[in-house]
Amino acid sequence: MTATGTPRGGLARVSDRVMNLAHFLRQAGRRFPGEIGFVHGAQHVSWAEMDARVDAMAAALAAKGVVKGDRILVQSKNCLEMFESMFVAFRLGAVWVPTNFRQTPSEVAYLASASGARAMICHADFPEHVAAARAEAGAIDIVVAIGAADFGPDYNAVLAPYLGTAFRDADVERDDPCWFFFTSGTTGRPKAAVLTHGQMAFVVTNHLCDLMPGTTHEDASLVVAPLSHGAGVHQLVQVARAAKTILLPSERFDGTEAWRLVEEWRVTNLFTVPTITKLMVEHPAVDQFDHSSLRYVIYAGAPMYREDQKFALRKLGKVLVQYFGLGEVTGNITVLPCALHEAEDGPHVKLGTCGYERTGMQVEIQDDQGAAVAPFATGEICVTGPAVFAGYYDNPEANAKAFRNGWFRTGDLGHMDAEGFVYITGRASDMYISGGSNVYPREVEEQVLTHPAVAEVAILGVPDPMWGEVGVAVCVRRAGAALTDEELIAFLDGKVARYKLPRKVFFWDALPKSAYGKITKKMIREEIEARGLLEPPAPARTG
Structure with missing residues (x-):
């Protein structure tokens, strides 16, 4: 230009x-x-x-x-x-x-x-x-x-x-x-x-406006993730208001040390991902140190499961802030502020939403041709506005796929209600088709996590000779809990349609996570294949 x-x-x-x-x-x-x-x-x-x-x-x-x-x-x-x-x-x-x-x-x-x-x-x-x-x-x-x-x-x-x-x-x-x-x-x-x-100046302003209003030089921010990505953006925002940055003493996450630093430095905000938030609020040290200084616990990278959300709110109070946004939009797609996080379900609670459009940004749910779909209809979440990146470096093919008519295509599926609240169904690549019906794993994962014995879960579609694809659930039991695959399937029966029930359930000691603490379906699929867990195919479930 x-x-x-x-x-x-x-x-x-x-x-x-x-x-x-x-x-x-x-x-x-x-x-x-x-x-x-x-x-x-x-x-x-x-x-x-x-x-x-x-x-x-x-x-x-x-x-x-x-x-x-x-x-x-x-x-x-x-x-x-x-x-x-x-x-x-x-x-x-x-x-x-x-x-x-x-x-x-x-x-x-x-x-x-x-x-x-x-x-x-x-x-x-x-x-x-x-x-x-x-x-x-x-x-x-x-x-x-x-x-x-x-x-x-x-x-x-x-x-x-x-x-x-x-x-x-x-x-x-x-x-x-x-x-x-x-x-x-x-x-x-x-x-x-x-x-x-220019883009990042807007991002910094937007973060201060939508995620942590009122931030000043008297604030302090604890870093619990690598500064190379989202945490680096968050700390750049802190510098814009001269709020101090506090690092954990080691690259390994330590819940006791994290909560000790919150108390010592009167930490007011932190950026994290749902899996780390879960680790922090379920750690015994959350009850041993004073965390009343916290005003904003900002989580992104993936939606937080509702059961984890409720537990965190009961431990910390109304300090959770969710935002949805890929690195390409530097986190600036939607926001669900503290006031809209509720610890108890009710008719006024919008369950499963990742919030509404960020200030200065526009979100549209589009079909495969790029046309806007009706409220509540599922499509691809697309976004435009000053936070959208300039494109991929030296990669015209990726740019051609990522943009359509000026909209950035996130690759995430979801819908928008009549008020403009966005709901993420999952990555387009996560959806699978079983017997001709679309299955969005996140819906089933939410139900799995209501079982008191399940700490973590990931469901993905795998090939099946009869149904095309079927679901496989990989779960982590809570410490000391006992649960079989038959018991979990019986628990889910009636909570979701039968074609959405996972065909197989595996229990692992832990789910593989990315370097940023996120559960990734790609890594889980690779581990399933490495363990040879899909051969021979499971018999078809009827009903």
């Missing part, structure tokens, strides 16, 4: 210049220089210190040749340097390309190649990842280590000579990329969703 032009209507755009997102950190450093902005164990860093460190690292990388538009790959567990690297990239006008630190060397090497990374910042614990990335992506000629490592100079040693240097934020336009947000790759290899400075 050019800086000037004459769109239809005769109005010329004077400028596409926008604020560089790194200015959020500059603002916090100016307004609250001595206040703590970041906590990691015994490490407490003020806003002014963090801003100065980002200036220094930006100057150091610029001296090494990093320029606007370069991609900086970051492979690290949560730490100060990893958090700062976001603002370093933004300040340079470069593109932040964070990986999930649990990914394998070959997976990270693919991200390095797919992003066209020029520089890499890597935690000292991951030398194999550096070697793989360098071998795969020949453009990487700058590597900085977080900690002592053989593969590059230490991050803090690199920035030290430049402390005190005032580094000016790069000039950016609204469509200049700032972040390659890699998708989870549940269907094929991950794709780089291009997030831009």
Whole structure:
């Protein structure tokens, strides 16, 4: 897009210049220089210190040749340097390309190649990842280590000579990329969703408006997920209001430590996914520490099952906030605020909804041809608005599939009621057809979780010679509970139509989860196949 032009209507755009997102950190450093902005164990860093460190690292990388538009790959567990690297990239006008630190060397090497990374910042614990990335992506000629490592100079040693240097934020336009947000790759290899400075400024404003209104520098946010994806967006929002960020001391989730930090720092908000929320509220420590400071427990990534929702509300009070939104829309599709979360069912409760449209965003349920369907009719959830990403990097085929008539196609199925509340049925890929009838696993999963012996469940369709596809349920029993597959099927009989009943039930000690704590059907299907649980096919159920 050019800086000037004459769109239809005769109005010329004077400028596409926008604020560089790194200015959020500059603002916090100016307004609250001595206040703590970041906590990691015994490490407490003020806003002014963090801003100065980002200036220094930006100057150091610029001296090494990093320029606007370069991609900086970051492979690290949560730490100060990893958090700062976001603002370093933004300040340079470069593109932040964070990986999930649990990914394998070959997976990270693919991200390095797919992003066209020029520089890499890597935690000292991951030398194999550096070697793989360098071998795969020949453009990487700058590597900085977080900690002592053989593969590059230490991050803090690199920035030290430049402390005190005032580094000016790069000039950016609204469509200049700032972040390659890699998708989870549940269907094929991950794709780089291009997030831009202008888009992300809207996202930050929208999060503050819809998810956590009233957030100020007196707030504190606990990080319980990798900063590489949704948690990173959430913490960027905190910086915009100079609310301090608090990391768990270890990359392994510890419920006792999480609740202790909530009490110690009077944490007011946190971002998580339903599985981690469930772990937290079912952990004994929830009753041992004071969590009355919490105002917003924001969960996303998947809908929370109703039984888990009710339990969390009874433990924490009306602090739950749900949002629905893929990385490509940076979480900005719908919101279900605290006021609409109820601990008890009733005629006033909209069971199963993920909320209504986010401010400034439009959602439409569309059929296969792209036409809007009637209220309550099932279709694909599509969205348009300023939070929608700029497209996938260097992937025209994926872009062609993802957009239709200006709408981003989420790939999620659902419906909208007459008031505009959205209900997610499931991923289009999750639906299966049994005997000619569509089955949406989430409906059945909700019923399974009302059984007191079931802690977790996932249902997916598998091939069947008679019915085309049938359902298979994989369950995790609650500690000390006894339950057989026959007992569970008998429990479900009458609660859902018989063709929706799972043909087989497996009980596992745990469900496989992604690096972000999400239960993914792809991983469960792979595990079922690896265990050889589908041969021979189960006999057909009649009735």
